[in-house]
Amino acid sequence: AHSLVGRDFLSLNHFKSEDIKQFLWTAKDLKTRIKDNGEIFQPLVGKSAALVFQKRSTRTRLSAEMGMTKLGGSACFLGPDDIHLGVNESVKDSARVLTSMADVIVARVHGQEVLDELANEARIPVISGLSDFLHPLQILADFMTLQEHFGYLRGLKIAWIGDGNNVLHSLLYGCAKIGIDLNVATPAGYEPDATVTNDALKLAGKTGASFRIGNDPRQAAYRADVIVTDTWVSLGQEQEKQKRLKDFAGFQINRKMLKEAGGSWVFLHCLPRKKEEVTDDIFYGEESLVWQEAENRMWTLMVSFSCDVRQNDIQDNRSSC
């Protein structure tokens, strides 16, 4: 059984580089077997996932429900109006009941501390489906997509141009663990959390990844292999929208901005996307990998469920990260 069995998945920071690579090989293996080869692979018959979502979601919810069904199990979605958790009942009490009926919890929450509390109280694995602070599953899907496109990960140069948010925090950890260079440009005042940046810098010492955190989009994009952005207004920040739109002026990804980026970049966006963040010609253009990235949310999330994938079965698909 692979190394996620019985473990919480709350941050990429908690996993070794080898673990992360293995998640990616396993996800690719599931995609090859189930999608390409039409294999029925259902190791999770009789298992169930509780999906506890305090926020809206398209991809994460779909990935969990469709992924669980593909593997033979079932999923129960509990949105903010469905479950008492944190409103009418303590997180601790909900966690105990969830433990008694489900085999795994996927939770999308506001504060990271809710995930931590759930994980402390539940006796079944808790998987982060996003918090205000981190979005680790997104980065597994991004890395899987880049591995499929480039055939390798180590040594790639990623430019993140946008908000210093939850997705960037997980990307910093992921790049540090795998050895991917990351150039970040955020508007002044929207830099990533300093503790995450410092932790990632320390980790990067081991893999040789280099990081640059600044405020100049053109500098960040220079010679990048991958251009990434995300929404400027994350879930829960809706009341800051007008201020953010002003502060992010000049950060739209467009061809003028990328003139000096070099000739062969690809584009990622975790979605949902708004027009001000990236022009249509790039978002829907041939450099864009966003739909493959969205699909890979499912194959990577399935890894956190698929307790039965055997090491031997995934060797053939191993490619060098």
Ligand code: CP
């Ligand atoms: N990328 C992502 O997490 O999308 P959803 O918010 O739709 O789940």
Ligand code: NVA
């Ligand atoms: N940063 C975004 C990601 C959505 C998948 C948010 O938190 O809303």
